[in-house]
Amino acid sequence: MRVHRTREHGCDQDGTVLIIVLWIALGLVSIALYFGNSSSLELRAADNRVAATEASQAVDGAARYAVYVLAHTDQPGVMPDPLTYQRESVAVGDARFWFLGRDYKTAQPTTERPYFGLIDEASKLNINTATVDMLTLLPRMTPELAAAIIDWRDADSDVTENGAEDETYLRRNPPYHCKNAKFESIEEMRLLAGADMEILFGEDPNLNGVLDPNENDGPTTLPVDNRDGRLDPGVLEYVTVSSRESNTLPDGTKRVNVNLAGAGQRLAPILQEKLGSDRANQILGAGGGGRPGGGGNAGGLNGPFRSVLEFFVRSGMTANEFSQIETNLTASAGNYEEGLVNVNTASEAVLTCIPGIGADKAPQLTAYRQSNPDKLNTVSWVAEVLDRASAIQAGPYLTGHSYQYTADVVAVGHYGRGYRRTRFVIDTSEATPRITARRDLSHLGWALGREVRERQQQLVLNQNQR
């Protein structure tokens, strides 16, 4: 009996000990699980921070690379051939970067798949120089916003038709003044009367020129789009504040103003060097209106010429001859000319805004570009496509060259993590290209389209399986 009791007691004790041990063990397991989980979360967070740092460094590296590409191009002032530099999935250590671009060789540069490359700022309409009529022709533009652009940048406080000055902006909450000075960035347009998300961003809220799934599903997800299978971007797609041509070439040579007295004497040695003396004399004599030998001297350049294109049309030069001296010429007196549109890279939408071109002739220009890809370093071919009067009318707004480019850099760190996107504007008008603007666009979200995302996800899967 006693033994039994003892044994019973022993049994109870064993049971209690077992339960306590189990509890302790369970507690240890859950503590281990808790710490394990939180340290893996912390590890994961730290890893994401590392990836983001890698991506940021790749962004900076990409900007330096873009400056290098532009500094070493064969033809300064001409869009670097996309085949001559690296544009997509460029490795920088464990990170990769892409230059998100626009396909300037097509009439509609926005597509279903991203195009990779640098972006020509002279392919866009400059909101510091475009007239209200030109602005009004942009897709989605309203008369109110076009007029507000003019009033924002003009020095006076006189309200133009449909426009807005101080009295509009001072009524806002919080109130602010009309700038009455040039735009320094296109994003300033968000402050303007009549500007809204739909006009500025259109169907492309991530500003990548790519038709993303949410941009073609109607009202199901933002933005509200028309579900027509093509991207209809907003005004921001088509405008710039950066385009300008210096009247001093990057190598320090002053351009010859074809309207100045003595232009002929300054032009003579350039023409002689490139085309020989006989031809130089013929051309310098012909400038008044296609009379070969007419005038017979440098004074034969009878201006005024409203543009370099007009000078070409009236000079009797062949397009090939003209292309050799084109960058040496200007028709403006200042230190630089702002807002010329590069007819070799501008989209149909932008060309439509140019006086003398319009919606009817813009497709002819882009069609010519597609069938003559080797001629796209000059403005002269415009005279082959447009009639003489239209070419002369369009001339003051056009150029064949570009000196400012955007590098829209997207980068990810290892395993495709740590997404970063920054837009840089690079000015090549001086001897050394330099970055003149930088804007972080990471907050706009993934911009590289579906294919690159899937490829990135596949890389992660492959890594995890190893």
Ligand SMILES: [Ca+2]
């Ligand atoms: Ca004003």
Ligand SMILES: [Ca+2]
């Ligand atoms: Ca998009």
Ligand SMILES: [Ca+2]
């Ligand atoms: Ca949508």
Ligand SMILES: [Ca+2]
């Ligand atoms: Ca659409």
